[in-house]
Amino acid sequence: MHLSPAEALQKRDQLVAEGYTVVPDVADAALLREMRAWAEDYFARTVVDHKYRYQGSDVHVRQPSRWDELGKEADERMFPDPFADRVLTYPGLTAACAALQLEGLHPSGALTIISKPPHGPPLYWHQDYMDWNNPSAATPWPTKVFLSIYLTDTTVANGCLRVIPGTHRTRVELHDTLPDAHEREIQAVDDHQSHPAFQDHPDAVDLPVRAGDLVIADARVMHAAHANTTDQRRTLVLMWHDVFPFPAPPSWWTGPVPKEVRTADPTAAFERRRTPSAYI
Numbered sequence: 001m002h003l004s005p006a007e008a009l010q011k012r013d014q015l016v017a018e019g020y021t022v023v024p025d026v027a028d029a030a031l032l033r034e035m036r037a038w039a040e041d042y043f044a045r046t047v048v049d050h051k052y053r054y055q056g057s058d059v060h061v062r063q064p065s066r067w068d069e070l071g072k073e074a075d076e077r078m079f080p081d082p083f084a085d086r087v088l089t090y091p092g093l094t095a096a097c098a099a100l101q102l103e104g105l106h107p108s109g110a111l112t113i114i115s116k117p118p119h120g121p122p123l124y125w126h127q128d129y130m131d132w133n134n135p136s137a138a139t140p141w142p143t144k145v146f147l148s149i150y151l152t153d154t155t156v157a158n159g160c161l162r163v164i165p166g167t168h169r170t171r172v173e174l175h176d177t178l179p180d181a182h183e184r185e186i187q188a189v190d191d192h193q194s195h196p197a198f199q200d201h202p203d204a205v206d207l208p209v210r211a212g213d214l215v216i217a218d219a220r221v222m223h224a225a226h227a228n229t230t231d232q233r234r235t236l237v238l239m240w241h242d243v244f245p246f247p248a249p250p251s252w253w254t255g256p257v258p259k260e261v262r263t264a265d266p267t268a269a270f271e272r273r274r275t276p277s278a279y280i
Ligand SMILES: O=C(O)CCC(=O)C(=O)O
Pocket: 055, 114, 123, 128, 159, 160, 161, 223, 224, 225, 236
């Protein structure tokens, strides 16, 4: 990663304004090799449940020191593995986040391995924010981001990511029509070609990347992925992080702070909600 201060600032501001950015060349060849070997081994011995066909897979690999927090039995989709430590403590990752001035970063403690097999279908339009009852949903800066490293170069042909810039803050029709992400209703869709969550969108931007680039996106931004039309897997390692602990703005924030945020009670608890609320 070689980001000039001006480039880092431009990427930070793109994340705030558009809901995503890409930092090139973050994972080095050794880390990529380890990630590919891990994924190859896992998918050679594991059959993924049909319900994950649109994501490709949804495997949660947790840092062993943080396994007990979950209070769950391990199974083949969710388990502790030191591989999670290796990726989450990778210095290049920390350096990229520091360059973009992502403050108060707190990793979820797990990697999510999302792997589209050869000829896997597209991923539906969705956003991943789970806290729409909370005024944190109204912040002009992110409070939850995903950091993704793709293990291959991605293109429209093998299922690259797509985003609709600005939809982390601006309501569009999809906010009212999409089923909640990654839950039963959308997973049950059989004829995806005729379902609204899989339609093209006039404001969609394709985000092809190089293997080892780091995609940083606000959990609220609408995104999807193309189908994989190739004979090779398209795998990514995704890491959820809390950032800019609510309700304080980033130290570098100079813009206005919405009233809902200024007057929020930081001790209040809210019921989890994946469906967008009046905060957008
Ligand atoms: O497959 C991708 O590129 C993105 C995956 C994703 O957004 C998800 O599984 O929530």
